[in-house]
Amino acid sequence: MEMHDAKRVEIIIEAMMEKRLATALERAGVTGYTVLPVSGGSGRWGPWSREGQVGRATGMVAVVCLIRPDRLDGLLKEAFAVLDRHIGVVSVSDTQILRAERF
Amino acid sequence: MEMHDAKRVEIIIEAMMEKRLATALERAGVTGYTVLPVSGGSGRWGPWSREGQVGRATGMVAVVCLIRPDRLDGLLKEAFAVLDRHIGVVSVSDTQILRAERF
């Protein structure tokens, strides 16, 4: 199978900010991403969990985005404008993808 | 802690195809994998979300599979046979695992 170099960007961000992040990714020309639900975690304000919660204030989501390496900078700049004052983490790993023509 | 080289394969695939992928992984001799739910995303057909959905047509899942490097080719070949005409993405990253005897 032919593999191609790519970046795997994982953005863990407040659920309230998901739509703004999606808009930012679109602005950065990123059209493919996947959102995974998050059930809990821990950060500077201690541990939290979604169990039994109704409001969206204390939830997060994980957005995974596979991109060609040359698009990374644009993505990070736009994503950071959204994240800036907000809690959340961004990590970027090297990866290899199939079907690179789609990215 | 002794760590061992391994590959982390992440397959994001339509929920309808999960069982077929599982069968394919079995065929490739892969017995360990973990399925994470996906709540939404965006692709060539625009953004989507699982909120309020009843049918399974517009859902995806993320299948994470840690394997010994020498098993990668077999896995990709079988997985690709399932993915082929379907939407979804495959990424492979280098990683290190504990307890390699289990893989």
Added chain:
Amino acid sequence: MEMHDAKRVEIIIEAMMEKRLATALERAGVTGYTVLPVSGGSGRWGPWSREGQVGRATGMVAVVCLIRPDRLDGLLKEAFAVLDRHIGVVSVSDTQILRAERF
């Protein structure tokens, strides 16, 4: 964007053990982690799924933890004490993070 080297530790562990793992991570001085739900998978005891399940005996969670490389050993030691006799997998990948001051 300035990026910093870090490790991405992914621990897939029985749901029953989540609290014990959280305590162990705290002991290792790790304060930031994110828990993702798992909907199914396959291991030495065959495939399983959370569909329709009430009990927690057959569920797992994925705990993702981004840390500075020098904290890895402490984390693995504590996590392993919890995992030890239990099913589950641990993988460690190289990654890069934004806002390293938070880790």
Added chain:
Amino acid sequence: MSEIIALAGQNLISPMILFFALGMAAALARSDLSFPEAVAKGMSLYLLFAIGFKGGVGVAAHGVDLGLVLALLAGIVLSAGLPFVAFGLLRVMTRLSVTDAAAVAAHYGSISIVTFVAASALLQAQGVAFEGYMVAVAAAMEAPAILAALWIIARAGGRPDDSPGLWREILLNGSIVLLVGAFAIGWITGEDGQAEIAAFIEAPFKGVLCLFLLDMGLVAGRGLRSARGALAPAVLAFGVTMPVVGAVLGLGAGLVIGLSPGGVALLMVLSASASYIAVPAAMRVALPEANPAVSLTLALGVTFPFNLTLGIPLYLAVASRAAGG
């Protein structure tokens, strides 16, 4: 005619329709109102459970005759035949590709169980009786349309994925199994079974249906919003033409086999409605190249609201006249 308009007007201000409209409006205005996936699926399981069981109890009460067999046959023929009509219309009216047209055709041959449920609720409110086994006819109409669409696409040179696994998936898909299973259990346990669980499946039914329609409005509105532009006017026109064509064919079939006016109305509704659960899932497996946004948005965002608001009262009025109710 004025009677039809009166009925339609009355229908339009029922809580069911208003909650659907609320959901659509909320989604189009980009409100974040939403139902968790699990709650939506829970409500749909409840509705299938209740409607199937009640249908079975109805059959137990009134006995079964040749009518059941004829109605099942009529349903299967309609479900297998409508995709050809739909495919033809689509190729004439629109510029959809063969693949997309075949996928859409499968949706319109099959049925929407919520449209059926809403129609039965209206019939009950109007005091119009109908055959309990119509719910079995609904179940029988789910799958043949898929077969027909795959045949169409194969003839047109496509290569649908029709592995054996696919057939089990289609025939044993969750909604069919629950609907038919609950129907059988209602039939077996009859009045006694009904007495045991009536309080669960009858009194709250309408309320749950309102909530479910609110959710469907939200999903439909979201679909319309993100598909805006993707649906050409001609495709939209198909979305309101095809249900009327389907209803006319359903009317003919219902009259031929001698259903009651209520039964005829329901067969019209089934023929007019388009699947948004079973068929979309089957198409993803069998015809992955078809754009799911087209058929789903059309079925859920155009045809479903059309049937819910104007279609059902219209079909009921016509059926009452034609079958001499």
Added chain:
Amino acid sequence: MSEIIALAGQNLISPMILFFALGMAAALARSDLSFPEAVAKGMSLYLLFAIGFKGGVGVAAHGVDLGLVLALLAGIVLSAGLPFVAFGLLRVMTRLSVTDAAAVAAHYGSISIVTFVAASALLQAQGVAFEGYMVAVAAAMEAPAILAALWIIARAGGRPDDSPGLWREILLNGSIVLLVGAFAIGWITGEDGQAEIAAFIEAPFKGVLCLFLLDMGLVAGRGLRSARGALAPAVLAFGVTMPVVGAVLGLGAGLVIGLSPGGVALLMVLSASASYIAVPAAMRVALPEANPAVSLTLALGVTFPFNLTLGIPLYLAVASRAAGG
């Protein structure tokens, strides 16, 4: 006075309160009892649907007069004004930062719909009538407090994020849309609509409320446990002082506009209660630097139980006296 105590005592052993207490106790004892997020959200959708619809039917039955307009105005003024009172109190009583104080103030200007629901249930049990439109007043009081808090923070040199998207999010947030939408549909369909879905929204209401309060007790207890230490005694004191202050202002407003004793009691309850759904979410977007644990724990872990157990019977007793019930 003894009458108030008797009412409070009776209230304290109602299933609603006991289930809330059970939840809190279970969470503090670190039991793993918990509700799935989807079930909790499903119950809250049900409660909003039912309370909104019932309110609308009430308005349809009794007609609408100037009272509705006055009550809406009073609610908006209270919601916009209470944050200033709360902010002042917080700066005097506690050491919270300006940002945190403004965020907390927004919570106390806005309302908690479950507190409102619990109070209406108590009124009904006591046979005290109230205006059906009070549910619309509740909806109107959700948002102004946020505006007030953002103004406070901007004046204090902060820079809240008040992009246009934020305003749509606040005004069209899910609970407001469902509450107002169900209210409107109840109003439009009136007795007829009520007859259709009464069995769903009336009989099971109290039971669902008990389960929901159990869940809220679990969430509140978990919040208190993990926030122990983070809340200074002075902040806790604010959590029981502010509702009383709010209730007094609500009392004044209710008397001025001439609400019935039940309506006055509900306006007191709304003023006394603190938001734990809409405002926390808005604050995360607009004031991300504010510590969410402080305001949420205070609203849900201190003020909510205070109102539920002591506040509501107290406000009702006072309202009955003052409005001559």
Added chain:
Amino acid sequence: MSEIIALAGQNLISPMILFFALGMAAALARSDLSFPEAVAKGMSLYLLFAIGFKGGVGVAAHGVDLGLVLALLAGIVLSAGLPFVAFGLLRVMTRLSVTDAAAVAAHYGSISIVTFVAASALLQAQGVAFEGYMVAVAAAMEAPAILAALWIIARAGGRPDDSPGLWREILLNGSIVLLVGAFAIGWITGEDGQAEIAAFIEAPFKGVLCLFLLDMGLVAGRGLRSARGALAPAVLAFGVTMPVVGAVLGLGAGLVIGLSPGGVALLMVLSASASYIAVPAAMRVALPEANPAVSLTLALGVTFPFNLTLGIPLYLAVASRAAGG
């Protein structure tokens, strides 16, 4: 005898059993019918809430006497003793390892609350009265079996993980807390509380139970399918032998402490049933080396259906004779 067969026959065609059978058949045929985890958990929370509350109201109505204490004691002794019987039987009948046998033994000493619920429903349908406090006995029988199994494994040289955290987890696990809490609240609020929430916990109860049994059938069927081969015939035989042995011991205990025929039948059912929620979770923590598929499949796929279909009517008939009903 013929009376027992008639009762069993009648039981077999109740909606409850038929829905369980439907679920099992659907899963074995690999239908994709399934309940979301959140919906399944929501239904189980509802059932625990309702059955606990009703039990408490029953005690409030009939008063409490020495019987309650004796029954609790009997339950604890049975739960602690049955694992030894089960472990002995397993070592004689099967080739399970010591670890697996101890884990299975813990399941059979403990209880299945749904089996209890189904049995109470049958008793009610038959008009057989029973002590309201039997639900407290059920709660008391959850944990002792785990202690017994850990003792067995420790004596056999194993090293179960019995950290202090484990004990809190077992004693404060969600189902026990909800069951006992709702029982206490039902007891405290008595008839008044009952009046408030009766419409929620009584009328829909049977219907929810049917849906829940459908889900259990699906889970059990899926378990059987994926464990096929893993369960040796001797292990399967244990799955139908042990409930009968347990029932006999429960019968003896019930007669000794003088329960009513209905109460004796329920104590038999509790002794005969095997845990599939609390114990599996505890075993994963304390005995991680035990294969969960063995005990879960046995408890849910073999013993549960055996009790549901044949066991319960059998135990009821025997109890009626023996306790002179």
